[in-house]
Amino acid sequence: MQENLEYRSIQPNPSLSDFVDSFWCMKNKSNKTLETIGLPDGRIDLSLIQTNEKPFEIRLLGLGTKQYEKGIIPANSLTFVISFKLPAVEYVFHESVASLINSGKTLENDFWNFNKSDLEDFELFCKKASLKIQALLLKETDLRKQKLFSLIYKTNGALTVKAFSEKSGWSSRQINRYFQHYFGISLKEYSSILRFRASLEHIAKGKLFPEENFSDQTHFIKEVKKISGSLPKELFQNKNDRFILLSALSSK
Template sequence: MTNGIYYKKIKPDESLSDFVESFWVLHNDSENDKETVGLPDGRIDLFLIQSDDQPFRIVLLGLGTQYHDEGLIPAKSLRFAVSFKPLAVEYVFHETISDIVDKGKILSDDFWDFNLQDLNNFESFCEKASQKIRSLIPKEIDLRKKKLFDLIYNTHGSITVKDLSEKVGWSSRQINRYFNQQFGISLKSFCNILRFRASLEHIAKGKLFPELNFTDQTHFIKEIKKFSGVVPKELFKNKNDRFILLSSFKTE
């Protein structure tokens, strides 16, 4: 708990690891709104949200490609979330999210049979969500796509489109078409976002220099500022814990 903000994350079991990155809860128990800066993280988030000033709602957020400094965690608000990996778009949601890049959409209040009571217990929510997701995953998935994302995640995005194409046996043109149609961004953009996110783990520990395949320190600083709006030194300071994503790495 920091300044009335409670955060907890749970990893999915192995059967869901290709599709779900984590389940998490964010609770602002204070009387004050919390100003935050949203950072791109390569995840697709499903939120169950409840607050004093708005009714219960379920929201799906697409991939983010840029920071946004108008984020707000309302006072007395609670949100449970499932953070999905891109494979879930095709094999869990069974529809494209290319139309909600850098934004979200409100889903029906009974989406996946969720309701307000599911916000009473985080562990129960995780189990209910896990069971639902398992029921939606088909028996067979394209092994090229699984291998593609395994390579991207294992290298934290620090791999070229050419190398991915050669290792997976899928042309760069086809991969980019798949990314643009399914997610609304290019493969290279997604890799850059994952590399940025991996750098946040280093910055959270005070390592203000490139540890991944950035060209040099100047390139590193430029990329960090592009995705966060500030240079690594300012990001590390994280004044007033405005960068929630960075703060989460410090609590893990």
């Protein structure tokens, strides 16, 4: 991790673990803008941001399916983030994010009653955000969806769409219609992103061979390059800490 970049994460309360992946914060302590390359991680991010140019901003970032060049971390900036799992889109946000594939949007400055003062204490922010999510959360969830997402995250997307369908009791056509409507991609595409994300944890440790559900080394390299634009070796080398997600994983 770059010495001027401070990173910290907190896991959600178990009661929210089906909907929230993590809370994390990132602070650029330097007077220089840092350039990074973003990588898909299978999450939906709600961010509170403070920079020299913009005292306070709230942004929602949809799913990423490929690397994006020149992600910018502004000088003297502070960012608090809630990273959501997919079920949160329907059960917490109550609206589709399909239009936000590889993009994001700026929200109202009082979204969910957040304000600039929430950036003063990360732990208090996590508590406030947790209470808000609990209040918004629909109390009843579709058991088929609950079972499907449990399988998806437990296996890191390792099963086929047919297997997910059979084990969840939900038809493949209905599943893909649901995924396209709410998230903008198919279950197969999302499974590939999750396998890639799980592989990054191994790559960060220098394990440049498949440990997830890839048929062989060639398939592993092909899939990693397709999503990240880089070979596993290049990701591991992570020159100048340009891959921020890998830097965060390496710092754990």
